[in-house]
Amino acid sequence: MEVMNCKHKMKWWKDAKFGMFIHWGLYAVLKKGEWVMYSSKIPVHKYEKLARKFNPIKFDAKQWVRIAKNAGMKYIVITAKHHEGFAMFQSKTSPYNIVDATPFNSDPLKELAEECQKEGIKLCFYYSHVIDWHHPDSLHDRANNTWDYELDKKDFYKYWNGLAKPQIKELLTEYGPIGLMWFDTAGGLSKEDSEEMVQLVRSLQPDCLINSRVSHCPGMGDYQSKGDNEIPMLGQDAREFETPMTMNQSWGYSDKDQVWKTTASLLRKLVNIVSKGGNLLLNVGPTPDGEIPGQSVERLAEIGEWLDINGEAFYGTSPCPYPYELEWGSITMKSGYLYLHVYSEYWPQANLQLYGLRNKILKAYILSDPNKASLEFIQTYDSETNHYSLSIEVPNIAPDKNIAVIALKIDGEIDVDE
Numbered sequence: 001m002e003v004m005n006c007k008h009k010m011k012w013w014k015d016a017k018f019g020m021f022i023h024w025g026l027y028a029v030l031k032k033g034e035w036v037m038y039s040s041k042i043p044v045h046k047y048e049k050l051a052r053k054f055n056p057i058k059f060d061a062k063q064w065v066r067i068a069k070n071a072g073m074k075y076i077v078i079t080a081k082h083h084e085g086f087a088m089f090q091s092k093t094s095p096y097n098i099v100d101a102t103p104f105n106s107d108p109l110k111e112l113a114e115e116c117q118k119e120g121i122k123l124c125f126y127y128s129h130v131i132d133w134h135h136p137d138s139l140h141d142r143a144n145n146t147w148d149y150e151l152d153k154k155d156f157y158k159y160w161n162g163l164a165k166p167q168i169k170e171l172l173t174e175y176g177p178i179g180l181m182w183f184d185t186a187g188g189l190s191k192e193d194s195e196e197m198v199q200l201v202r203s204l205q206p207d208c209l210i211n212s213r214v215s216h217c218p219g220m221g222d223y224q225s226k227g228d229n230e231i232p233m234l235g236q237d238a239r240e241f242e243t244p245m246t247m248n249q250s251w252g253y254s255d256k257d258q259v260w261k262t263t264a265s266l267l268r269k270l271v272n273i274v275s276k277g278g279n280l281l282l283n284v285g286p287t288p289d290g291e292i293p294g295q296s297v298e299r300l301a302e303i304g305e306w307l308d309i310n311g312e313a314f315y316g317t318s319p320c321p322y323p324y325e326l327e328w329g330s331i332t333m334k335s336g337y338l339y340l341h342v343y344s345e346y347w348p349q350a351n352l353q354l355y356g357l358r359n360k361i362l363k364a365y366i367l368s369d370p371n372k373a374s375l376e377f378i379q380t381y382d383s384e385t386n387h388y389s390l391s392i393e394v395p396n397i398a399p400d401k402n403i404a405v406i407a408l409k410i411d412g413e414i415d416v417d418e
């Protein structure tokens with residue numbers, strides 16, 4: 001197979017902007033998030049028993065993919081194995097997997113792979129390549145825990161060669177084309193070992209992208225994973241990025257955690273990230289029964305409604321041409337267009353002002369208006385101060401309760417004063 005050049009290989013991901021993160025594992029049974037084994041210091045032999053209780057009879061790959069697709073998401077990243085060490089797929093490498101160890105006795109990733117393929121969604125896998133609390137030889141911090149491991153007897157390569165690498169191979173040979181491999185928490189891994197993992201993925205699926213957390217050394221992988229829930233400042237760095245984000249506070253299902261971000265706030269974060277050239281990977285933590293929580297489904301549906309109307313200003317766009325943040329919202333652009341995403345609480349009384357735009361405006365309209373009725377505007381240039389300014393006459397009331405987009409059809413290539 002010919003290896004695509006780097007730019008081309010990234011294109012689907014650059015255009016996608018919005019993906020679904022799914023944290024699902026044995027931890028769901030305890031309903032206290034995905035770190036419960038660590039936080040509650042549950043010994044391995046006890047934690048293993050959760051598998052017998054894991055029977056997600058309500059799991060429906062069709063429904064999950066539909067929820068993602070209706071939200072406007074273009075890819076799904078699911079935890080094939082999180083830090084707990086349990087494989088959520090049929091693994092010949094270890095019987096500690098959902099097919100061999102649970103009454104469910106079926107491979108949800110197979111079903112997801114088929115459904116994603118049908119629906120044109122890219123399926124991607126999260127794999128905890130360094131931390132594995134189940135394997136006695138994996139690297140992790142076991143300070144103050146009561147687990148049954150002995151740190152000085154660890155032989156990391158037993159874990160690395162005996163479990164991590166073979167499972168990566170299974171994931172990249174048994175599930176069709178995989179969009180990207182999402183690694184996490186590489187502390188303690190040498191640069192050489194990270195490079196070996198990159199090479200392994202490349203050798204199995206040359207077009208599969210790799211996130212930067214494959215290594216703790218900067219610059220590795222195809223794009224930068226920002227810190228969990230981290231939104232960078234505008235123009236902070238040039239590298240392609242993705243922000244992994246939760247809707248409440250935990251990644252894995254938790255019945256205690258009811259601090260949910262509002263749809264309005266999630267939409268602002270989404271648009272803000274995209275205006276900076278990044279992607280948002282928004283998490284859901286399905287229940288032990290296999291359902292995506294109602295609070296998440298609701299929010300995703302509302303985001304999807306907004307994207308149905310305003311997708312033109314979102315998918316396939318390039319970042320804001322200004323090097324500073326705007327007080328009323330965010331900007332995205334495409335060849336011939338500039339899109340002003342105005343957050344409803346900053347909707348101006350009569351006129352929206354934009355400074356520094358040198359292009360001649362051919363037309364201004366509200367993107368959600370089916371008639372694309374022209375808005376009046378005035379462009380001025382002050383030769384004394386060398387300042388360009390644009391004033392757009394807008395309706396009194398914000399045309400969207402979350403974010404209203406003003407589309408500007410511009411003449412020529414974008415040209416702004418910095």
Ligand code: H79
Nearest residue numbers: 023034035036038039082083184185228244251
């Ligand atoms: O998969 C999600 C997290 O489980 C994982 N990355 C995202 C995508 C992650 N790995 N490490 N960390 C997050 C940071 C760990 C934070 C901790 Fe704690 C602070 C671990 C122990 C103290 C907070 C409190 C989380 C568990 C207990």
